[in-house]
Amino acid sequence: MTTPFRWGILGAGGIAHKFATGLTVLPDAQLIAVGSRTQHNADKFGDTFNIPHRHASYEALANDPEVDAIYIATPHPFHKENTILCLNAGKAVLCEKPFAINAAEAQEMIAVAREKGVFLMEAMWSRFLPTIIKAQSLIAEGAIGDVRMLNADFGFRTSVNEEGRLFNLALGGGALLDVGIYPLSLAYLLFGKPATIASAAHLGETGVDEQAAIVLSYDKDQLALLSTATRTNTAHEALIYGTDGYIRIPDWWHANKLILYKGGKEQTFDVPHDGNGYSHEAAEVAQCVRAGKIESETMSLDETLQIMHTMDAIRAQWGLKYPSDK
Numbered sequence: 001m002t003t004p005f006r007w008g009i010l011g012a013g014g015i016a017h018k019f020a021t022g023l024t025v026l027p028d029a030q031l032i033a034v035g036s037r038t039q040h041n042a043d044k045f046g047d048t049f050n051i052p053h054r055h056a057s058y059e060a061l062a063n064d065p066e067v068d069a070i071y072i073a074t075p076h077p078f079h080k081e082n083t084i085l086c087l088n089a090g091k092a093v094l095c096e097k098p099f100a101i102n103a104a105e106a107q108e109m110i111a112v113a114r115e116k117g118v119f120l121m122e123a124m125w126s127r128f129l130p131t132i133i134k135a136q137s138l139i140a141e142g143a144i145g146d147v148r149m150l151n152a153d154f155g156f157r158t159s160v161n162e163e164g165r166l167f168n169l170a171l172g173g174g175a176l177l178d179v180g181i182y183p184l185s186l187a188y189l190l191f192g193k194p195a196t197i198a199s200a201a202h203l204g205e206t207g208v209d210e211q212a213a214i215v216l217s218y219d220k221d222q223l224a225l226l227s228t229a230t231r232t233n234t235a236h237e238a239l240i241y242g243t244d245g246y247i248r249i250p251d252w253w254h255a256n257k258l259i260l261y262k263g264g265k266e267q268t269f270d271v272p273h274d275g276n277g278y279s280h281e282a283a284e285v286a287q288c289v290r291a292g293k294i295e296s297e298t299m300s301l302d303e304t305l306q307i308m309h310t311m312d313a314i315r316a317q318w319g320l321k322y323p324s325d326k
Contacts, residue, residue, distance in 0.1 A: 002027075009070070012034060012041045012073075015073045015096055019073060022279045031051055032066055033053035033066070058082060070094070075165055077171055079105070093120045100308060110301045114301075119288055126185070130272070134271045135249060139247075142244075143242075144240065148221075169322055174210070179230070195218055201318045208320070210232075214227070237249065
C-alpha cells in the first residue's frame with residue numbers, strides 16, 4: 001500500500017476549496033492541514049474537509065512536521081512571501097498561478113527552491129489535464145501536420161467592484177494575471193518562447209486590464225492569437241491549426257473532449273478529467289517529490305519564469321504597473 005502523500009493548504013478562499021475538492025479523488029492524497037490568518041477561518045475550512053490540523057497562522061502550517069507539500073492559495077501579491085516561507089521550512093510547494101506578480105519575484109522564489117533543494121511548481125492545472133495531454137499526443141503523431149497557429153481565449157464578464165481583487169492594482173488585478181495566463185501558457189506548451197510580442201488592452205477606471213489581445217510570433221513562423229477579459233464573455237475555445245488539419249478544444253482550460261478535423265472529417269475524443277480536474281497537478285507533485293525531483297518536467301521553473309517575463313513585457317506595452325513592481 002502506498003504511503004499517503006500529506007497536503008497542507010495555505011489560505012482558505014475559493015481556489016483553496018477547489019484544490020481541496022480535487023484532492024478527494026486521489027486515493028493516496030491526504031489533506032492533513034490548513035493554515036489561515038485566523039483560527040475561525042482555519043476551523044471553518046477544516047470542518048468542511050475534515051482536516052485534522054487547523055493552524056491560525058501560515059508560519060504554523062509551514063512548520064507542521066506531518067505535512068509533505070503545501071498548496072499556496074492566497075492572492076497574487078502574497079505568493080512570493082508565502083512560497084519562500086514554506087520552502088525555508090523544507091516543504092514542497094505547489095503555488096497557484098500566476099506564480100508571482102512579476103519575473104523578479106518569480107526569480108527570487110526559484111532561487112530559494114534551488115538553493116534549498118526543495119520541490120517547487122506553478123499550479124497551472126490545465127497543463128496536466130488529460131485532454132491537453134491528448135492534444136499533445138495527436139500533434140506528436142502528426143495528426144494535423146506541422147502546427148502553424150493557435151487561437152485561444154479565456155474571458156468572462158463580471159461587475160466592476162473597485163474593492164474586489166480583480167479590479168485592485170495592489171492585488172495584481174486584471175485579466176492577464178488571472179485568466180490570460182491560461183492561453184499564454186498553452187502557447188508556451190505548443191511553441192515555447194515567442195520571438196516577438198504585440199498586444200493591446202483596455203485599462204478600466206481602476207487601472208487594471210479589463211480586456212486584451214495578444215499576438216505572439218515564433219522563429220519557425222508560427223503565430224499565437226490570444227485574448228482575455230474580465231468584462232467580456234468569450235467562447236473559451238482553443239483552435240490548434242496545422243498544415244493537414246486542426247484540433248478544436250471547447251472549454252479548453254477545463255476540457256473533457258477535443259475534436260480533430262482532418263480531410264473533411266471530424267473525430268471526437270472524449271477525455272474526461274478526474275473529479276474537478278485539480279487532482280492531476282497534485283498527482284504530479286506527489287510523483288515528483290517521491291522520485292526525489294525538485295522540479296517538474298511538464299511545468300518547469302524555467303518555463304514559469306519565461307512566462308512571467310512575457311507577461312511583464314506585455315504589461316509594459318500597456319503601461320500597466322503594479323505597486324509591487326520595481
